[in-house]
Amino acid sequence: MKTFPIVILGGGVVAGYAAKEFVAQSGKPGDLAIVGAENALPYDRPPLSKGFLAGKEQASDIQISDAAFYRKYGIAVYRNFPVRKVDFRRRRLQNASGNVIGFDRLLIATGSTVRRLQVPGANRSEVFYLRQMKDSQAIQAQMKRGRRAVVIGSGFIGMEVASVLASHGVRTTMVFPDDRVWKRLFTPPVSAFFERQFTGHGITFIKSDTVVALTHKNHGCQVVLASGNRVPTDFVVAGIGVSPTVELFQRSALDSSDGIKVNEFLETSVPEVWAAGDIANYPDQVFHRRKRVEHWDNAVEQGRVAMRNMMGHFQPFIHVPYFFSDVFDLSYEFWGDADGHDQVVYRGNMKQKQLSVWWLKKQTLCAALIMSRPEEERVVAPRWILRRPHLDPKALQNTRNLKSLDITFGRQN
Numbered sequence: 001m002k003t004f005p006i007v008i009l010g011g012g013v014v015a016g017y018a019a020k021e022f023v024a025q026s027g028k029p030g031d032l033a034i035v036g037a038e039n040a041l042p043y044d045r046p047p048l049s050k051g052f053l054a055g056k057e058q059a060s061d062i063q064i065s066d067a068a069f070y071r072k073y074g075i076a077v078y079r080n081f082p083v084r085k086v087d088f089r090r091r092r093l094q095n096a097s098g099n100v101i102g103f104d105r106l107l108i109a110t111g112s113t114v115r116r117l118q119v120p121g122a123n124r125s126e127v128f129y130l131r132q133m134k135d136s137q138a139i140q141a142q143m144k145r146g147r148r149a150v151v152i153g154s155g156f157i158g159m160e161v162a163s164v165l166a167s168h169g170v171r172t173t174m175v176f177p178d179d180r181v182w183k184r185l186f187t188p189p190v191s192a193f194f195e196r197q198f199t200g201h202g203i204t205f206i207k208s209d210t211v212v213a214l215t216h217k218n219h220g221c222q223v224v225l226a227s228g229n230r231v232p233t234d235f236v237v238a239g240i241g242v243s244p245t246v247e248l249f250q251r252s253a254l255d256s257s258d259g260i261k262v263n264e265f266l267e268t269s270v271p272e273v274w275a276a277g278d279i280a281n282y283p284d285q286v287f288h289r290r291k292r293v294e295h296w297d298n299a300v301e302q303g304r305v306a307m308r309n310m311m312g313h314f315q316p317f318i319h320v321p322y323f324f325s326d327v328f329d330l331s332y333e334f335w336g337d338a339d340g341h342d343q344v345v346y347r348g349n350m351k352q353k354q355l356s357v358w359w360l361k362k363q364t365l366c367a368a369l370i371m372s373r374p375e376e377e378r379v380v381a382p383r384w385i386l387r388r389p390h391l392d393p394k395a396l397q398n399t400r401n402l403k404s405l406d407i408t409f410g411r412q413n
């Protein structure tokens with residue numbers, strides 16, 4: 001059995017950036033191993049529903065580091081190694097064939113698993129999900145064959161996939177239970193803005209409806225809805241959310257009721273075991289509540305902090321949650337957490353596709369969505385969420401130079 005001082009369980013985004021941090025911190029060759037289930041080096045997942053799906057990027061473009069990097073720095077990467085058992089007492093991982101890898105310190109980074117449709121006919125070959133590179137390749141191949149698609153869900157995966165499909169001439173229908181797109185995140189004017197963009201690109205919405213079955217008719221698939229309507233289609237992509245990949249830990253000493261519980265240093269309750277990325281349920285130091293964030297930036301930053309801490313630093317994870325998304329020619333970014341807000345301020349001009357939305361709670365900024373706006377808005381948004389200056393909503397709405405508000409309220413360092 002080979003044993004490593006540090007092992008990362010899960011070869012995804014956390015692993016890729018934690019390995020870079022290991023090198024930046026002058027980790028010794030032979031001290032780190034990455035153990036992953038996929039047959040790939042760690043890669044960035046966001047392009048899977050954007051440029052990679054659209055055929056603009058290849059597998060090598062989305063790798064976080066290439067094979068030469070892992071060779072050069074003596075980092076062992078075990079691919080095709082789905083771990084079936086974690087033995088914390090004997091400090092070892094075991095796969096289905098009985099192969100074993102030992103660890104002194106372990107970083108758990110098993111990410112998320114897609115939720116699958118639970119309706120009759122859902123196991124049909126026309127139904128696709130998107131988590132891994134091979135899923136994106138399968139949808140891409142299908143996109144070339146099929147003329148009609150149904151996308152289930154209106155979160156960021158559903159919206160991004162629908163925009164790529166429509167851009168490639170696939171007649172796309174989006175079905176979702178809410179009465180507007182991405183209701184959980186967008187305000188009504190923002191949902192309406194995106195809906196106009198999507199319908200302008202030929203996408204049809206079926207709102208406030210759910211899929212109850214998939215059937216087969218005349219060599220085609222039909223999506224049966226709760227309303228009784230049926231949508232004929234060539235294929236279906238379900239983007240109905242993910243859940244943390246915790247099965248391995250359910251009967252362990254770890255608290256895995258909603259991801260794996262860690263402290264502010266990303267340590268679990270088992271000594272010398274850390275968790276980071278989609279799987280980590282951490283005490284957020286900005287919003288002062290427990291969070292699990294299923295976004296790329298969180299995986300990158302937690303991967304870095306966890307690795308530094310495993311290498312002997314003692315640094316808390318203090319970070320404003322952030323994510324980005326691209327649909328058609330639009331790119332937007334979101335910082336913070338809008339939960340509990342009591343006011344919303346809009347800036348920009350929706351007709352010109354330049355807008356920002358500022359969520360305030362007791363006149364301090366808790367979240368911001370920014371699309372094609374001056375750089376200073378991108379700069380002040382995370383800064384204000386972290387430092388919480390008192391903001392006058394009218395000034396926020398009308399002031400041209402936002403940085404002047406920093407001085408006006410005089411609470412910045």
Ligand SMILES: Cc1cc2nc3c(=O)[nH]c(=O)nc-3n(C[C@H](O)[C@H](O)[C@H](O)COP(=O)(O)OP(=O)(O)OC[C@H]3O[C@@H](n4cnc5c(N)ncnc54)[C@H](O)[C@@H]3O)c2cc1C
Pocket residue numbers: 009010011012013014015035036037038044045046047048049081082083084109110111112130131132157245248276277278279293294295296297299322323324325326
């Ligand atoms: C299609 C898509 C588009 C996205 N777009 C965006 C975006 O635009 N913006 C954004 O902010 N975020 C985006 N995300 C989210 C972001 O990619 C994730 O938050 C990030 O990948 C989480 O990193 P992770 O390392 O925690 O998990 P992952 O990257 O999912 O890696 C986990 C790895 O662990 C492996 N694993 C699991 N169980 C085992 C086991 N038992 N044994 C061995 N290996 C195992 C998995 O196979 C996987 O390779 C997107 C995600 C997807 C899927």
